[in-house]
Amino acid sequence: xxxxxxxxxxxxxxxxxxxxxxxxxxxxxxxxxxxxxxxxxxxxxxxxxxxxxxxxxxxxxxxxxxxxxxxxxxxxxxxxxxxxxxxxxxxxxxxxxxxxxxxxxxxxxxxxxxxxxxxxxxxxxxxxxxxxxxxxxxxxxxxxxxxxxxxxxxxxxxxxxxxxxxxxxxxxxxxxxxxxxxxxxxxxxxxxxxxxxxxxxxxxxxxxxxxxxxxxxxxxxxxxxxxxxxxxxxxxxxxxxxxxxxxxxxxxxxxxxxxxxxxxxxxxxxxxxxxxxxxxxxxxxxxxxxxxxxxxxxxxxxxxxxxxxxxxxx
Numbered sequence: 031x032x033x034x035x036x037x038x039x040x041x042x043x044x045x046x047x048x049x050x051x052x053x054x055x056x057x058x059x060x061x062x063x064x065x066x067x068x069x070x071x072x073x074x075x076x077x078x079x080x081x082x083x084x085x086x087x088x089x090x091x092x093x094x095x096x097x098x099x100x101x102x103x104x105x106x107x108x109x110x111x112x113x114x115x116x117x118x119x120x121x122x123x124x125x126x127x128x129x130x131x132x133x134x135x136x137x138x139x140x141x142x143x144x145x146x147x148x149x150x151x152x153x154x155x156x157x158x159x160x161x162x163x164x165x166x167x168x169x170x171x172x173x174x175x176x177x178x179x180x181x182x183x184x185x186x187x188x189x190x191x192x193x194x195x196x197x198x199x200x201x202x203x204x205x206x207x208x209x210x211x212x213x214x215x216x217x218x219x220x221x222x223x224x225x226x227x228x229x230x231x232x233x234x235x236x237x238x239x240x241x242x243x244x245x246x247x248x249x250x251x252x253x254x255x256x257x258x259x260x261x262x263x264x265x266x267x268x269x270x271x272x273x274x275x276x277x278x279x280x281x282x283x284x285x286x287x288x289x290x291x292x293x294x295x296x297x298x299x300x301x302x303x304x305x306x307x308x309x310x311x312x313x314x315x316x317x318x319x320x321x322x323x324x325x326x327x328x329x330x331x332x333x334x335x336x337x338x339x340x341x342x343x344x
Contacts, residue, residue, distance in 0.1 A: 038291045038304070041120060045132050045306065049287045052136035060147040062219065062253060063268055064277035065317065073105040074280055079160040079318060102160035104315035106282040111138060112307035117298065132287075132306075139285040139308045146314040147277050148257040151221070151266055154324055155185065159316040166324035172208045179210070186325035190222065190229050190265040192239055192246055194331050198267045198323045199249065205320045213320055217267045220250045225262035226327075227254045263327030269320075276322035282311035 060066075067074065079102055113135060115128055150157070154165035163170055166185040182205055188194035202217050222230040230252045236244050250267070258264065268276050290297055291304040298304060 042289050046287050048129050048132045049136045052133040053140050056137050056140035058144055060144045060279055064147045064279045065275040066279045069280050069282040073103050075103045077101055104280045104313050106311045107313050108311055110309040114303040114305050117302040147279055148255050152261040159319050165316045165319050184319050184323045187329040188331045189327045192233050195233050202323050215269045217269045218250050219268045219270050221253045221266040223258035223262045265325050267323040276317050278315045278317050280313050285310040
């Protein structure tokens with residue numbers, strides 16, 4: 031094939047078509063746990079997190095609540111992925127050979143949002159959220175005006191078992207907001223590493239456990255996340271059935287394919303390479319901590335706590 035700017039434009043159209051098709055066909059997991067927020071600037075501040083009040087009886091005048099009680103900012107970051115195609119390959123009509131490469135390029139670009147969101151899970155034990163505490167913390171304290179609020183916890187240390195799952199579930203359902211009102215949280219998603227898939231399926235799908243009726247069957251769905259394989263013992267219980275989610279994916283600019291394939295480009299002149307790349311601007315952060323429970327999975331649950339009512343999910 032004779033290579034010039036016209037033929038290279040045709041090659042780019044072919045590559046871009048393959049890229050866009052593969053990009054659309056690749057599914058994301060992050061919408062299960064994160065709300066996507068479009069961004070129009072360098073960063074976004076979520077002052078309303080944790081400050082949306084409950085309905086009250088209307089007596090006298092309306093009471094306007096201050097939604098700037100907290101300030102949590104997510105800064106957008108730039109991301110890129112670049113590949114080079116030898117000029118000789120295109121000159122020898124090998125365009126079809128590179129189709130899988132551009133499909134994989136699209137797959138990686140699409141799944142990058144999953145990588146950002148699920149990368150927050152293990153870091154949530156140390157990284158801070160809107161109230162200045164680590165996202166998974168034993169001492170979240172609601173700002174209840176005129177009251178001495180007791181600390182609340184969404185962090186555990188017990189390994190994933192039916193008992194620790196039940197304790198975490200009860201703990202989440204008892205959480206209160208900044209007005210001291212019960213938040214009516216019902217966890218509906220158990221997130222585990224591939225190594226804990228069998229235990230997760232047992233808790234949520236088995237009819238019996240240890241020859242007893244499994245009272246936790248169908249109480250949540252199971253999500254197995256490959257990104258958690260580096261922290262196999264950690265497990266997470268989430269409430270995802272309301273508009274606000276436990277995590278935030280902030281999208282400034284979606285991934286798009288661009289090229290440096292003109293005969294006068296330095297990469298073509300000096301290296302005999304056509305360069306193609308994907309770039310985007312986005313980031314991920316923490317939403318409401320009340321909607322997520324995380325356990326490090328490092329401790330065994332004491333035998334004395336496995337009988338009777340569910341204990342605190344330490």
